[in-house]
Amino acid sequence: MIRFIVRRLLQMVGVVVILSLLVFAWLKALPGGTVSALLGERATPERRAALEKALGLDQPIYVQYWEFVKRAVRGEFGASTGVQPGTDAFDVFLTRFPATIELAVCALVLAIVLGIPLGYLAARRRASLFDNTSIVFSLIGIAVPVFFLAFLLKYWFAVKLQWLPVSGRQDPGIDATRVTGFFVLDGLLTREFDASWDALKHLILPSLALATIPFAVIFRITRASVLEVLDEDYVRTAESKGLTNRIIRGRHVLRNALLPVVTTIGLQTGGLLVGAVLTERVFSWGGLGDALAIAFQRRDYAVLQVCILMAAVTYVVINLLVDIAYAVIDPRVRTR
């Protein structure tokens, strides 16, 4: 097992190195860039040349890449120019990652807590009214664009009913103490429970909007998978042996049906953790998705590079965790 993990982590290093080269080449190949973004209308050929020189952009590309690698090894990724100017891009990532994790975890918990039981129930009551209604809802979840859903949720729950806040992560008037960057957790740690409660209220609408797609996917995979397992011989055998329903459902049906669901959850988690651009934008959520959008708009290459590379790392790690989870659920994988 340990060898397996080490090998995968080594692979990750390879992926990151190759990707860094590709991302670097891609960003440099894009027309325009940081200089235009910084100068805007006031760009003149002279100001452009001065700025390019100051930033070292007049150097050949391989020299620029070599500089980038040298810095990256030292843990410096270059200062952000658009998202948080002057701050090292990796620090920008670290400031923003907790926000994205907080939102992703919340959305994922919602999606799993609703998706698996509903998927299981829908399969057990196949073709019933409940089954059909759930399928329609999951389809709507996939089909409705997130920004539209977000707009509706904000309109009803924040503007009309005023039950929940429109956007942001916390009411600025609360003046909360920051410890980890996870606002809900911070409030608990510092015993500023009102801050936690407020952060939690801010989480509800964005997680609902963000959860719709993972929910729909998890629901459908669970349903399909449970249907398949219910038809298996061993389930019939277990039933004929006279085992209790609880044991049949828990040990035989759910455990086996969960394998594909775990893979799906893993993939969804990866997707959510690298930042949900649209959801974060419409909820002014200061996470990676919001940073990516600003970085692209303002051609903040340092932040784009770090975010893309860290997205790759996140995916590899999540995949690794999924494989480990497999081993825990399925003893056959462990012995292989």
Next chain:
Amino acid sequence: MKYTRKAAPAAVAALALTLTACAQSDREDGGDAGSGGGDVKDTITFGAAGAPELFDPYYATDGETFRVTRQMMEGLVGIKPGTAEIQPELAESWEPSADGKTWTFKLRQGVKFWDGEPFNAEAVCYNFERMSDQNEVAQGGPAGYWADVMGGFKSDGAAALYQGCEATDESTAVIKISRSTSKFPTALSLDSFSMQSPKALKEGDANNVTKQGDGFGYPAYAKNPVGTGPYKLDKYDEGNKTVTLVRNDDYWGEKAKTAKLVFKIIPDESTRRQELEAGSIDGYDLPNPADWGGLEQAGNQVLIRPAFNIMYVGLNPKKNPKLKDLKVRQALYYALNREQLVKTQLPEGAKVATQFMPDTVSGFNKDLQPYAYDKAKAQQLLKEAGAEGMTLQFAYPSEVSRPYMPDPQKIYEALRADLEAVGIKVQVVTAPWNGGYLDTVDNGGYDAWLLGWTGDYDSPDNFIGTFFGNLKANDFQTSVTSYGAQLSKDLEAADAIVDEAERAAAYEKVNQQIMEQDLPGLAISHSPPALVVSEKVKGLTPSPLTAETFSSVTVEK
């Protein structure tokens, strides 16, 4: 496995307890900041479209940064609310020498920076020396406004406009410049040239800008500046995207009416609107012109700023030699139905341009009449020039919205249809604003292009001087035209006139010459940007320079 399962919750609980023990609330108890009286709120919350870049305005060039620093910092010269005109701020008065090269500023007395340091002539000279004496990295990029206005730094010697500052007594600072220019003293109203505490600048190593990868690293001072303004920085919560300012109780002038000022950063426009509707912010900037009516109907105040910008179609005679002929350029101008464009594509209050500057700038020539829409005349002129059916490569930017150009594509489509109606074959080109458009304009890659400008301060040089002044390198490539060299000289001569009235008259003449004889490009329109606040907000004056100050603002409960 079973052991782990049982142990896990215990481990989590232990971890949480440890963390709880480590973490402590910094919050003061009894957080009633209320001092704003019974019927007004003690906090103003304003929705900004973007985050401030840093808090040392000297190294900033963007409006979101200045919106924040303007509340905290003041310059020698201020701006009269609601206008673009200058007025005394930290200097009570100023006087140029006869040759316009020596400026004597009489300073306001009894002013202190928040750190208790006195504001005096020495502080002024320290600030100017600090701004002039920049390292190579800062010169290349961050010190943008100084580079623009002063044309050079200390290391450039006599080539730079700023030549030195002398504190002749406690309250008199004398600034020397290398030539007489209309930029002085108006350009000193720029936020970048605000006065900051010498002690804090020194201690925070404020000039230590470094190159870090493809970006710039700033010293600690840039996060913790010290000025003289009615508000001071409380904190910038990057995780929560909010900037909080608190009242400076030792302010020399009338104290801020509301104790706390919060800028909440909300990039998405429809979210800003919903925040206002929900009452969680008191106002926001840049409402979509299409929403103005709806916002007003809902009881909000849409405050329209007088337009201080210009949208134009640039023409490049170097790329398309047909454009060297004045008749062709005039034909293009007559072909455009700008009245209709202004009515259908631009916000309420937008105007057809008669010259390359709005009427809020001194030197505006009010006798000039717009080139009226005249299709037959356009066709006639094209015929006379032998350019019937000419091809024009005409570009517009995507991924951008500017106050003078809310929706570039729609504006472009209208202009293009007009040009095609007189028989011009338009070659449509587009590129993202930061993704090649601006680069191509600067490299002279388009025949014609849609662009504009928002003024920084009240000086004609900031408009027509920027567009046509630099003969060697301006986007309009006037160096290949017959009039370019003369125009550049005339602009320089007008800029150097010391007497204000005489200077304004000279610029009026230049404006007439540009529009009637030279026509380097097509001045299209001026569009007023707006901001919106709830009906409970009182005392906010919209500024043509988007230089609103919040110290006089109250919000009813």
